[in-house]
Amino acid sequence: xxxxxxxxxxxxxxxxxxxxxxxxxxxxxxxxxxxxxxxxxxxxxxxxxxxxxxxxxxxxxxxxxxxxxxxxxxxxxxxxxxxxxxxxxxxxxxxxxxxxxxxxxxxxxxxxxxxxxxxxxxxxxxxxxxxxxxxxxxxxxxxxxxxxxxxxxxxxxxxxxxx
Numbered sequence: 001x002x003x004x005x006x007x008x009x010x011x012x013x014x015x016x017x018x019x020x021x022x023x024x025x026x027x028x029x030x031x032x033x034x035x036x037x038x039x040x041x042x043x044x045x046x047x048x049x050x051x052x053x054x055x056x057x058x059x060x061x062x063x064x065x066x067x068x069x070x071x072x073x074x075x076x077x078x079x080x081x082x083x084x085x086x087x088x089x090x091x092x093x094x095x096x097x098x099x100x101x102x103x104x105x106x107x108x109x110x111x112x113x114x115x116x117x118x119x120x121x122x123x124x125x126x127x128x129x130x131x132x133x134x135x136x137x138x139x140x141x142x143x144x145x146x147x148x149x150x151x152x153x154x155x156x157x158x159x160x161x162x163x
Contacts, residue, residue: 028073029099033058033066035106038092038099041076045091070096 029035040046040054052063067090070076075096081087092099 028069029102031066031069033062034070035099035103037063037066037070038075038096039103041090041092041096042100042103045079045089047087047089051090075099 036058037051040051046054048060048063048067051067052058052060058066067076067078071078071090073095074093076090076092079089079091081089
């Protein structure tokens, strides 16, 4: 399942099979948007456009690459329903669904330690609203003034390309 990643680690001289498996899993799951995609697919099969709408800023090229990666790793299956118009859905395999407790544990860790030194620093804006407290940024804006969510790449620190 993680051959692409474990091969790199083996070439680095690691003979410990448990460490190679961990490395392979970490390298796959650390890819940007991967756990987010798995989280959304835990709710059942989704189409490409539906995933794109819920992925809060992932561009279609990156989404396509991550879906291909997850399919090659055996975490999801892709079903083509029609070619004209193109309609494809994605569903988690048993291995993909096996990540549910991992994602739940990450959520519980974040809830427990969100205010601790491990998560210290300024509060990040809610990607759904553009504000740190989750209050809709456009709720208090005058009608017609447009959304107040910052444009992609305008966050402090410059823009970062999607990976």
